[in-house]
Amino acid sequence: MSPLLFVIIILGLYGFLWTLWSFYRWHLLLRTSGLSEIKRLGQARSPHERINGSVVICGGSIAGLLAARVCHDYFEHVLIVEPEGWLITEDGVCRYSWTQQHKRTRVMQYTSLHACQSFLYNGLTKLFSDFEEQCAYSGITVAGANYETSLAGALLKLPLKSLGGLLPKTMFASRSGFKTLLRRLVLGRGRYPRIEQIEGTVTGIVADSEDGSIIRKVLIRLGTSLQVQEIEAKLVVVDCTGISRAGLKWLSQAGYGTTTANTSNSKDGLPLTDLKLSFDQKLHYSSLLFSLTPLVLEKLPIPGGLEGKGAVYTFLEDQMQNGRRFFTISKPDGDRLMMFIGQSGDDVPVYETMSAVRALxxxxxxxxxxxxxxxxxxxxxxxxxxxxxxFAHVRVPRTTYVRYHQAMNLPSNFVALGDSVMTVNPTFAQGCTKVFMGALTLHITLSRLIAPSTVGELQKRLQIPSDFSKQFFKEHFHKTNGFCTPCYGIYINIYDCFVRLDYGIPYTEPIPSENLSSGDLVRWYIRRVQILAIKDEQAARVIWDNSMAYGSKIDSFHPWLVLKILWDAAMRP
Ligand SMILES: Cc1cc2nc3c(=O)[nH]c(=O)nc-3n(C[C@H](O)[C@H](O)[C@H](O)COP(=O)(O)OP(=O)(O)OC[C@H]3O[C@@H](n4cnc5c(N)ncnc54)[C@H](O)[C@@H]3O)c2cc1C
Incomplete structure (x- = not known):
């Protein structure tokens, strides 16, 4: 073969691979990223386009509040049921979270480190048109999404050039700051008058007596009393109960999710008892939040000062046998500074004092x-x-995935989102983006019911169809499929991805029937992308995009990047 022909074949092959990659990426971004759909979020429906009746949202944390905001665009009445009564007092919707008298008792991470991906911030600006101003009003910094990401202290390049010189924004808020802001926006300003929150605990559901495929009532224990009341759930029941995953229990008690249930719903799929996958990365979070004065903050020897900064220093250790220790300094809302240590292991120290932090x-x-x-x-x-x-110490719960998209015989008007469906390793700050994806999925599924048509046809369509739940969970699966930060999109779904990464930590207790050796190649590849990203714009962009939930699962397989990684690995093993 002549050298010229050889070069032509190689170039042709490369061009072919590049074209395939580009088309597939375009398809993935369209299908899974939510980027095109968030543009249509927050558009209010005219009264004749609203669905008559109530949606009951169980849980009033991030998932519940986002779901309520989305549902306000579609339903006549939105009812949030939340056990912690103080959340609907002035204290729950106050301007500055650090002045709050109460603390959440049912959300363990309320005072832990919190970070927000840029995609989430972007979506929130669509849901709340004055979001940036409201952040400023609550003392929350909004700035370019730079988390000072490093490979064990070696800063990764910031891909400013390929981002056109401008970093998309994100917000730098404490967990309590973010939640209080969200609650103030949804409940505290009177902008969403059809949303009502009551103090109560959802204890069960009741199927319709004539059509068992629909939930007709929700059982609620009101306030702190033992009295249980039945509330008509004409339309949809949304499980936003976080890691208590109460929906699974209600469904099972009402006889759903089995082949024996007497409903017209599909009996294909997995029974409720087989939906849950989980493993334990044995992760511990120590968060030290300092309340300081502006003068002290100014005196800290932080390069460039703290003005307009959220992330100050990040060190994610590259030593799995040490439990992938993670140290950060960050600047949340208020005159405060956060020191944080994350570590996996069987016998992890609690870093409560400055001397313990220094030693670490x-x-x-x-x-x-x-x-x-x-x-x-x-x-x-x-x-x-x-x-x-x-100080706050949290033993992070097991990473768990309830595969509702594979469930048999679910009631047609049941959906779940947030941690009640999936929890992920919080190190990569994807939890609330994943919650947001659930709310976006609700918007997408509901908007399909209200496609433009004449009013007469519209009234016929504004019913919850018998496959509503199925449609929702199918879309939800797609939307949580491709925005995986730590493995830069390599894995098929986010849950799989965490499994492989966390299996690199020798203390991880794997999913029963699996062992820690799976995913060695993936872990090697991810590490090589990180090493390259210290100086290479393209690798840095892949990491930035995926860290901020803008990427696709094949970004790290751009043919040119693969070649560079292989070359780099050969030159600097
Ligand atoms: C230590 C830690 C750190 C984290 N850090 C980050 C981060 O930096 N960035 C990020 O994006 N994500 C982070 N996450 C993940 C994120 O906090 C969660 O994904 C998010 O809070 C999930 O919100 P949720 O509304 O689904 O659940 P939750 O916030 O847990 O709320 C569940 C709500 O349901 C209510 N409830 C429970 N049972 C019932 C019932 N029977 N009836 C009615 N209501 C009920 C509870 O009172 C609560 O209000 C972190 C998680 C942990 C554990």
Whole structure:
């Protein structure tokens, strides 16, 4: 073969692969990313386009509030049922979360580290047109989404060039700051008058006496009393109960999700008892929140100062046998600074004091350059403010996935979103984006009921169809399928991805019937993408896109990037 022909064949092959990759990526972004659909979020329907009747939302945290906001565009009445009564008092919707008197008792991460992906911020600006102003009003910084991402301290390149010189924005809020803002926007300003929240706990559901395929009533224990009341759920019941996953229990008690249930719903699929997959990465979170004065904050030796900054320093250790230790310094809302340590293991220390934090930071193993002096100087200064620390330790619950999209015989008007469907490793800050994807899915599924038509036809269509639940969970699966941060999209779905990454930590307790060795190649490839991203714009862009939930699952397989990674691995093994 002549050299010219050889070159032509190689170029042709590359061009073919590139074209395939580009088309598939375009398809994936359209189908799974939600980027095109968020543009239509938040468009209010005219009264004749609304569905008569109530939607009952069980749980009033992030999933419940986002679901309520979406449903307000479609339903006559939206009822949120939430056990913690103080959330509907002034304190629950206050302007500055750090002035709040109460603490959430049913949400363990209320005072832990919290980070927000840029996609989530983007979606919130569509749901709430004045979102950026409202962040400022609540003292929350909105700035370019730079989390100072590093490979064990070696900063990854910020792909500013390929982003046109401008980083898309995100918000830097504490968990309590974000939640309180969201609650104020949904419940506190009178903008969504059809949303009502009551204090209560949902204890069960009742099927329609004539058509067992529909839930007709929701059982609620009101306030702190033992009295249980039945509430008519004319339309949809949304399970937003987080890790209590109460929906599974209600469905089972009402006889759904089995082959024996007497309903017209499909009996294909998995029974309720087989829906749950879970593994335990044995992750511990220690969060130290300092309440300081502006003067002290100004004096900290942080390069460039804290003005307009959210992430200050991030160190994700590259040593799995140490439990993938993760140290960050960040600036949430208010005159506060957060120090955070995450670590997996069987016997993880609780980092409650500054001396414990210092010992940990000294022990971290950097990729190349040592941890900068200003980090230690900051620790020195903060040592004097030990009494200003509000400390939280959380043993992160097992990573769990309830595969509702494969369930048999679900009631047609039941949906679930947020942590009640899937929890992920919080290290990569995807939890609330995943919740948002659930709310977006609700919007997509509901908007299909209200396609433009004449009013007469519209009234016929504004019924919840018998396959509503199926449609919802199918779409939900697609929307949580491709936005996987830590493996930069390599895996088939987000849950799978976490399984493979967390299996790299020797302490992880795998899914029964699996072992930790699966995914070695994936972990090797991800690490090589990170190493390359320290200096390479394309690799850095893949990481940025996927860290901010803008990417697709094949981004790291761009043919040119694959070649660069293989070359880099050969040159710098
Ligand atoms: C330690 C930790 C750190 C995290 N860090 C991040 C981060 O940095 N970024 C990020 O995006 N995500 C993070 N996450 C994930 C994120 O917090 C969750 O994905 C998110 O809070 C899920 O919201 P949710 O509304 O589904 O559930 P939850 O916030 O758990 O809320 C569930 C609600 O349901 C209510 N409820 C329970 N049972 C009933 C019932 N029977 N009837 C009525 N109501 C009921 C509860 O009172 C509660 O209000 C973190 C998680 C943990 C554990």
């Amino acid at each position: 930071v000294q022990d971290l193993v950097p990729h190349k350059d040592p941890i900068p002096d200003w980090v230690f100087e900051t620790l020195d200064i903060l040592e004097d403010f030990q009494d200003q620390i509000s």
